[in-house]
Amino acid sequence: MNKVYNNRAWLLVLPMLVLVAFSAVVPLMTVVNYSVQDVLGANARFFTGTEWFETMLNDPALQAAFVRQISFSLIILAIQIPLGIGIALIMPKQGWQASAVLILITLPLLIPWNVVGSIWQIFTRGDIGLMGWGLRQLGIEYNITRNPGDAWVTIILMDVWHWTPLVAMLCYSGLRSIPEAYYQAARIDRASKWAVFRYIQLPKLTNVLVIAVLLRFMHSFMIYAEPFVLTGGGPGSSTTFLSQSLTTMAVGQQDLGPSAAFSIIYFLVILLVSWVFYTAIMNMQKDKHSQGGA
Amino acid sequence: MSYQLENTQQGEKYNTIFSRTTPAQRRKRNARTRLRSRLLLGVYLLLMILPIYWLLNMSLQTNSEILGSMTMWPENLTFDNYIGIFTDSSWYMGYVNSIAYVLMNMLITICVALPAAYAFSRYSFIGDKHLFFWLLTNLMAPPAVFLLPYFQLYYSVGLFDTHIAVALAHCLFNIPLAIWILEGFMSSVPKEIDETAYIDGYSFPRFFVKIFIPMIRSGIGVTLFFLFMFSWVELLLARTLTATEAQPIGMIMTRTSTASGIDWGTLAAAGVLTILPGILVVYFVRNHIAKGFALGRT
Numbered sequence: 218m219n220k221v222y223n224n225r226a227w228l229l230v231l232p233m234l235v236l237v238a239f240s241a242v243v244p245l246m247t248v249v250n251y252s253v254q255d256v257l258g259a260n261a262r263f264f265t266g267t268e269w270f271e272t273m274l275n276d277p278a279l280q281a282a283f284v285r286q287i288s289f290s291l292i293i294l295a296i297q298i299p300l301g302i303g304i305a306l307i308m309p310k311q312g313w314q315a316s317a318v319l320i321l322i323t324l325p326l327l328i329p330w331n332v333v334g335s336i337w338q339i340f341t342r343g344d345i346g347l348m349g350w351g352l353r354q355l356g357i358e359y360n361i362t363r364n365p366g367d368a369w370v371t372i373i374l375m376d377v378w379h380w381t382p383l384v385a386m387l388c389y390s391g392l393r394s395i396p397e398a399y400y401q402a403a404r405i406d407r408a409s410k411w412a413v414f415r416y417i418q419l420p421k422l423t424n425v426l427v428i429a430v431l432l433r434f435m436h437s438f439m440i441y442a443e444p445f446v447l448t449g450g451g452p453g454s455s456t457t458f459l460s461q462s463l464t465t466m467a468v469g470q471q472d473l474g475p476s477a478a479f480s481i482i483y484f485l486v487i488l489l490v491s492w493v494f495y496t497a498i499m500n501m502q503k504d505k506h507s508q509g510g511a
Numbered sequence: 512m513s514y515q516l517e518n519t520q521q522g523e524k525y526n527t528i529f530s531r532t533t534p535a536q537r538r539k540r541n542a543r544t545r546l547r548s549r550l551l552l553g554v555y556l557l558l559m560i561l562p563i564y565w566l567l568n569m570s571l572q573t574n575s576e577i578l579g580s581m582t583m584w585p586e587n588l589t590f591d592n593y594i595g596i597f598t599d600s601s602w603y604m605g606y607v608n609s610i611a612y613v614l615m616n617m618l619i620t621i622c623v624a625l626p627a628a629y630a631f632s633r634y635s636f637i638g639d640k641h642l643f644f645w646l647l648t649n650l651m652a653p654p655a656v657f658l659l660p661y662f663q664l665y666y667s668v669g670l671f672d673t674h675i676a677v678a679l680a681h682c683l684f685n686i687p688l689a690i691w692i693l694e695g696f697m698s699s700v701p702k703e704i705d706e707t708a709y710i711d712g713y714s715f716p717r718f719f720v721k722i723f724i725p726m727i728r729s730g731i732g733v734t735l736f737f738l739f740m741f742s743w744v745e746l747l748l749a750r751t752l753t754a755t756e757a758q759p760i761g762m763i764m765t766r767t768s769t770a771s772g773i774d775w776g777t778l779a780a781a782g783v784l785t786i787l788p789g790i791l792v793v794y795f796v797r798n799h800i801a802k803g804f805a806l807g808r809t
Contacts, residue, residue: 226634230642233627233686236619240683241649244660251659304555307548316797320790321556324563327789329744329761332782339569339775340562347565350581378559390733424695431647439653442746460653464747467659480653487651495647 251477269478278454279462279479283486286459289373290437296377297433301384302422306414308389319389322382334446337375341447361448365455368448372456375443380436384429391425392418427498431491438487459483563786569779577775592780602781605760608674610788612749612757613742615678620685620738621731627686628693629719633702646687654747657683662751672754680752681742688741689734696730697723732799739792743785760785 252269273279304322309315328336341361343349352359361368395417403413441460444450450457463483467476569577570592571585596602630636631643661680662671670676704726708718724731746761753759764781767774 220633220635222636223634224636226630226636226639229626229630233623233690234642236623236679236682237646237649237686240679241652243664244657245652247660247663248657304552307552309549309552316794318552318556319797320793321560323789323793324786325559326740327743327786327793328782329746329759329764329785331746331761332764332785335764335778336562336566336782339779340565345577345581347561378562382559428691432650435651441654463653464658473659483653484651487653488648491647491651492644495644 248477248480251473252481253474255474269474270482273475273479273482279459281454282457282459282462285455285457286438289440289458290434292373293376293380293437294430294433296373297381297384298426298430300377301381301429302388302426304381304385305388305392306418308385310393319386322385324382325379326382326386328379330442331446333375333379334443337371337443338447341371363452365452368452368456372444372447375447376437376440379443380433384433387425387429388422391422395421423498423501427495430498431494434494435487435491438490566779566782569775570783572776574774574776592776593784595777596780596784602763605758605763606784606788608753608757609743609749609759609761612674612677612681612759613739615674616681616685616742617735617738619678620682620689621735624686624689624693624734625719625724628690628697629723631690631694632697633705646690650684650687650691652683654745658747658751661748665752671752672756674757676752677749677757677759678742680748681745683748684745685738685741688737692734692737693727693730696727700726729799732796736792736796736799740789743789 253267254264308318308322325333340346341349341359343353343360349359358364359367361371399417399421400413403417408416439460440458441464444456444458445461448456450461463476463479466472466479568582568584571588571590572582573587573589573591576582576585576587631639665671665676665680670679700723704722705718708722713722744761746759749759750762753762760781764778767778767781
């Protein structure tokens with residue numbers, strides 16, 4: 218769409234800008250401020266330069282948490298995006314069934330995050346939880362507090378359970394917006410089911426998929442409450458993700474300088490990866506539009 | 512009767528010209544794929560519902576039964592856990608607090624996001640692209656990063672432990688999300704509609720409220736669902752900014768774990784109750800979600 222050039226549009230953006238600046242810029246400045254200082258007391262502060270950044274970047278525990286975090290996010294995306302699209306494709310299209318499935322499918326999204334952790338903590342317990350008990354009946358050794366592998370599988374399973382509905386819901390509403398005429402045309406051309414998906418449904422889903430992929434990436438990268446409640450980061454530190462290391466450092470140990478430096482590195486990484494995703498997808502779309510078809 | 516029969520037969524003959532399969536075959540094949548997808552969906556829903564069933568199951572049991580042995584359904588059905596929550600004001604006020612700040616946040620967010628999204632979808636202005644990406648970066652800011660500065664900021668302006676503090680804090684990620692989704696919806700409304708309205712003598716505010724907002728109703732429905740969802744489930748910021756007066760229900764639930772163990776029954780009952788407001792919201796916006804990003808056929 219051709220947009221009109223008009224700087225008065227700033228007036229429409231202004232209220233939003235003031236609010237977001239209050240809740241984002243002011244705190245961010247404080248974080249930057251801390252990251253270059255050593256805070257000893259209310260009025261005793263020393264400028265330390267980039268010392269904290271160097272310490273943080275060289276900390277092996279944090280490097281390990283970082284690798285763990287990246288692998289977690291990638292696994293999550295690889296499972297949830299295809300699964301979500303698949304579910305959206307087989308959801309009923311109208312009538313009471315569509316409403317019922319939609320309400321059922323959104324249930325996990327509506328549970329506060331620490332409660333999600335509690336639910337899975339009970340659910341996977343060998344003595345009183347359905348899943349733990351079921352696995353034991355099948356003769357599978359399963360213990361998330363002792364076995365790092367089990368803890369990982371459980372956290373991934375929990376995240377898939379928790380967040381696939383979001384992808385499915387976005388894709389479902391994207392699919393609903395495809396005009397019937399496209400399908401009719403495909404039927405006349407005797408297009409196969411796969412062709413319909415590849416050349417009609419998938420391109421029309423790009424918009425919502427951008428939102429889904431970016432949201433899922435960001436949230437999985439910031440995951441905190443669920444693994445904290447479920448495993449407490451254990452066994453050992455096998456499920457300690459970045460957010461948890463940060464919170465322990467900032468709130469638990471009150472290390473303001475290092476944790477602020479860590480925050481900024483963390484933030485920049487998310488920013489960089491999201492920016493790469495975003496521009497890549499946007500360029501893909503632009504290419505398609507310039508070729509005259511979508 | 513005979514005329515109708517002839518007509519359908521003709522119709523079927525007509526269809527076969529374009530396809531090698533006979534209509535009967537095609538119907539059978541469609542029915543089979545339909546059945547298969549229903550089965551798959553059924554299996555998924557069943558697996559998905561299991562943890563929630565387990566929560567419901569526990570909420571209707573006494574603690575001794577929960578910890579005693581493995582039972583698939585409550586053998587001594589009890590509502591004590593729910594009664595306990597509804598008769599203790601320190602418990603049910605948690606729900607009131609959560610609902611209060613979520614509603615405030617939805618109202619503030621939608622009021623500032625609508626005009627901003629309109630500006631992004633209709634006009635280009637100095638720095639618009641940078642501003643849009645900057646907005647997205649707020650969505651990426653890990654709440655853990657902002658915990659301490661938030662505490663200090665809200666404490667120094669005297670908003671600590673109020674509902675509005677949490678509502679404002681949640682604007683950090685809700686406003687960008689709302690603008691992002693709304694902008695997509697608004698861009699699909701043809702610009703000719705705006706122009707026609709101006710020619711007809713509508714002023715901008717009247718056009719916006721009377722014509723434009725009804726056109727993107729479904730978009731607003733979807734957006735409101737997301738605003739509700741993310742504000743309702745977020746706890747890290749809500750916990751940091753509240754102490755007693757405005758504590759969210761998620762925090763009050765942590766009270767169930769004491770030195771003598773966890774009160775699983777009450778925890779489960781409280782968990783079940785946190786899902787209910789969400790179900791109401793989904794129920795109201797379900798048709799909008801199903802219509803979703805479908806524009807032009809509202």
